[in-house]
Amino acid sequence: MRLEQLHIENLRNIATLDVALAPGINVFVGPNGAxxxxxxxxxxxxxHAQSFRLGATQDLIRRGEKRLAAAATVCSAERARRIVLIRDDSGWNGRIDQTAATNLGAVLGETAVVCFEPGSHELIAGSGRERRRFLDWGVFHVEHAYLATAARYRRILRQRNMALKGGATDSELDAWDTELASAAAPMDLHRQQYFSRFCDRLTQLAGQFLPELGEFSIEWDRGWPIDANLRDLLALRRSHDRMRGHTSRGPHRADWTIRFEQAPQRGQLSRGQEKLCALACVLAQAQVHADASGQWPIIALDDLGSELDLEHQARVLGWLRRDAEQVLISGVEIPEPLRAEPDAITLFHVEHGGLRGLL
Ligand SMILES: Nc1ncnc2c1ncn2[C@@H]1O[C@H](COP(=O)(O)OP(=O)(O)O)[C@@H](O)[C@H]1O
Ligand SMILES: [Mg+2]
Structure with missing residues (x-):
């Protein structure tokens, strides 16, 4: 898939901007803060209806404004659709081909964008929440029904936690345990199916991007022991959960761990290796999406030149040029491996929230 005619209103320092994105590699260069x-x-x-950067959603809206908008024509082999996403006081709202969407998920499901950026190492070094969010986005984009499955689980989890805090009776909690376990099962199944595809792709990519770290392995933790029945476990841990006022086991505690022969603990990876590992995860996710849907997601690489050494830049760009349909790269300058072939990229100069030549 690819984006055409990206339109931006009131996002950070951008007042209004139209960008004629091209297929293939689009490079945005300019000074810091442009x-x-x-x-x-x-x-x-x-x-995503969420930034890849930390910070409040409110910070995305240009200072002094009340509403931001992002829009693009999303083109796939079969069709082109105009997607509009707006954020204002009422939250996120979207349109598909002029029709207001009743469900945000339907809007977000139309576009798949994965991103590698300066904070991506958090996917390896950060908390399980980062990895769950990453995984859940991937699951949702290959299986849209997952959104409702996960929302149901979260709703019941919230209710069980409230019951725990509110001193509910054992028979009330019995009912919540049954509900929670029944909502957990399909959620976990979707995740596991996705995860096994993801592992296959990640294993190949880790070999390509981090061969120096030796054999790679990845372990899935579904959030409760593999040999345990969740409903029984919840009953067993009830007094513990009552004391803490929250549910200590279930899909909301799922996580995965990456290990290399030469770095068996996560803490033994250098920051650079964490980044490479995160990049492999992002590309594996893109590949799983392509395998499952027949469409490559759009791949965004923020500040590529300052994130990776030249050799790894060349490797990833070689891989993307062979496989990806559309890539968006930003940097203070054109990444070195792309300089030799200026005709192979579409270049935009960014200045003061606009494009040079259009200011
Ligand atoms: N809510 C906001 N309103 C106005 N300007 C903002 C807001 N948030 C960030 N900025 C500014 O937007 C500019 C663009 O940031 P960014 O896209 O990160 O630049 P670049 O990637 O080119 O370095 C920065 O100068 C930043 O200070
Ligand atoms: Mg930047």
């Missing part, structure tokens, strides 16, 4: 990452962010918002 608005390059914000352009990638606009594309990313269309498929």
């Amino acid at each position: 608005g390059k990452s914000s352009i990638l962010e606009a594309a990313y918002l269309l498929s």
